[in-house]
Amino acid sequence: MKSCGPCTLCCTVLDIPELAKGPGTPCRHLSGGCGIYPDRPTPCRTFTCGWLALEALGEAWRPDVAGFLIRDERDIGQLCIDVEPARPDAWRTAPYYGQIKLWSRMVHDQTGCVLVYAGETTTVVFPEEEIALGHVGSDPTLQVGYIRRDGARRPLVRLRDGETILREWVGGAVRADS
Ligand code: SF4
Numbered sequence: 001m002k003s004c005g006p007c008t009l010c011c012t013v014l015d016i017p018e019l020a021k022g023p024g025t026p027c028r029h030l031s032g033g034c035g036i037y038p039d040r041p042t043p044c045r046t047f048t049c050g051w052l053a054l055e056a057l058g059e060a061w062r063p064d065v066a067g068f069l070i071r072d073e074r075d076i077g078q079l080c081i082d083v084e085p086a087r088p089d090a091w092r093t094a095p096y097y098g099q100i101k102l103w104s105r106m107v108h109d110q111t112g113c114v115l116v117y118a119g120e121t122t123t124v125v126f127p128e129e130e131i132a133l134g135h136v137g138s139d140p141t142l143q144v145g146y147i148r149r150d151g152a153r154r155p156l157v158r159l160r161d162g163e164t165i166l167r168e169w170v171g172g173a174v175r176a177d178s
């Protein structure tokens with residue numbers, strides 16, 4: 001059974017409104033371990049990162065080793081990666097990047113998408129490319145898929161507010177129309 005051990009990465013990377021703590025900033029109660037452990041708020045008590053939850057992920061994926069944690073929110077169609085501010089590109093290295101690209105195939109099956117949160121920048125990972133959205137908030141409503149445009153199928157991301165499309169990003173051609 002896995003345990004957090006020396007890792008405290010979620011205390012830095014997560015957005016915890018109950019603590020007035022934004023993403024990517026260390027919690028003011030963090031000093032070695034949690035300074036208010038018996039009284040820590042509910043999100044701290046209930047959070048389980050993907051490394052703890054997914055038995056198949058070995059020690060290299062422990063968040064303090066990897067430089068990012070995984071939030072498994074596939075029930076709402078998202079596999080989220082929250083990166084350590086000091087190592088924003090750790091997810092792009094081996095052995096992580098290849099596996100993250102495999103996970104991103106969810107978008108082909110229309111079962112979800114992989115989002116990487118690095119500071120103010122959110123990146124959507126497609127099997128074919130990554131689309132950096134810049135700052136879209138910590139809980140954006142995103143539509144992720146493909147669109148046929150200019151004679152080719154292309155990765156598509158839309159930032160939505162209900163039926164309204166606030167912004168749209170279209171990637172490069174995946175394959176030419178036949
Ligand atoms: S990121 Fe995961 S392993 Fe690290 S302290 Fe949080 S729950 Fe534990």
Ligand code: SF4
Nearest residue numbers: 011027029030034044
């Ligand atoms: S209150 Fe404790 S467990 Fe919660 S983020 Fe702060 S240091 Fe971590």
